[in-house]
Amino acid sequence: MLQRLTANRLACLLMAGLVPTLAPAQKAPDVENIVQEAMAGDHRSEAHRARDDARHPAESLAFMGWRPDMTVVEVWPSRGWYTEILAPITRENGIFYAANFAPTADRTPGWRKRQHKRYMEKLERRPAVYNHVVATPLAIPERTTIAPPGSADMVLTFRNVHDWMQAGYAPAMFDAMARALRPGGVLGVVEHRAPPGTSVAQMKATGYVTERHVVALAQSAGLSLEARSEINANPRDDHDHPAGVWTLPPTLRHCGQVLDNMRRDCKARYRAIGESDRMTLRFRKTP
Template sequence: MKLGAMAATLAAAWCMTGCAGTPTADDGYQPTTAAGKQLARVARGDHRSDANIARNQYRHPVQTLQFFGVAPDMTVVEIWPGTGWYTEILAPYLRDSGTFYAAGFSLRSVTVPEYRERIQREYVAKLRDNPGVYDRVKPTAMGPPEDWRVAPENSADRVLTFRNVHNWIKDGYASLVFDGMYEALKPGGILGVVEHRAKPGTSLDAMKASGYVTEQHVKLLAARSGFEFVESSEINANPKDTADHPEGVWTLPPTLRLGDKDRQKYLEIGESDRMTLKFRKPAG
């Protein structure tokens, strides 16, 4: 493709997700690369709700995906996308040149909680109802008893998961999930993990109850599956979060489990303090 045609194609892709304004992320970050600017436009695109865009300030999606080295021509797997907050960014970003697998909750499990079944069905409906953005998403599943292959073996450049490790720990199959993510990655591929961060020394029982996990434990799980730790980032840190709330991480927004009790206090804290960790599947 000639340079002029390539530029026109990229511009059209940006406009599909909203052309107005300078491509500045909602957290104030200003990307300098073409791919970063494309991410910024997608992150506040017209296909996203105002409520989801408002959470960009806490989740820093442009900086996070750049830290994980996600490029638009890669094969990327998102583990447990939930309601699709990150899918709204990844799917259009990868749509034209890349491949995107969305490994949702396994509905074949007899023990899947009702709320996860409901979320997964709503997620599938979300993909179906907006084909202009989601028609090329490849849905797969992750969960017991048998859904551990989220993508073809050694096929993914990146496997990403956001705020899910605490669930796997509580459910008792974290090691199996990390094994499955390792299998999906190409040699040299990157695993990106964002997770609510517990204070060092927090017990496993406290992690299960609170939803906060220590960095040491995440690194241990990754190492057991064969991953090498690469580096961490404080992109998603929140120093206001003391990680010791009465209803765990769900005390904070967006859940606000205490309702109106101390609501303003928790709104002022914002979303949880989060680790952002990068691991690599060894190349040889």
């Protein structure tokens, strides 16, 4: 019937409310494009840009399910590689907590206090990019509230689980992340990946952690594994290096220990492998 109505007649019916209208479908945000725009910002250092191809931030955040209106927590941002991306994309509509080292905690070593200071100075240098970032202290067991409990839509941590294992407080860190999440919220984990069967002692020594171990830590904190991705996999990495994961770029620790005349070849060898093979896991807090 509607096809036989004239345009004027149809307009009159619509104005009178006699013909139902359909609300336009809400367009999903183009996450990868939003992230790539942030990656192109002039606030990023060239050293950090050089890691983009290895770390796949646009694809990783799309896999995690990030949206512009989310409350997001980044745990242990270190020098702020991911902060350079997360801060711009949360600025307009989201909330961004950076749960960094706690400089006043009793057991915080000096190098972490210095790194925290450098991170805060980084935020202060570019207020137009970072002045909305809420920095929260995180230290086990003194400071464990990384955001208001139950407030975060998403908690993210990148290449930190092995550090927590070495320090002996990985379960407590997962508990802290789970407490920050709202019911149904997402925990995203990227971590150096060890082959199945690797012992806990080997994980602590090499920095590579099995997926099974990370899943067990998350499940113990009340989180369920929802999906895995190979976005950050590296088949060239055989996981067997003289200085563990730190042999590979960007650290190249082993090459600093060889003779000067062998250093160039050493760096070229490990740069050809690239950054570590990594798991990318998405967990969800049970509603």
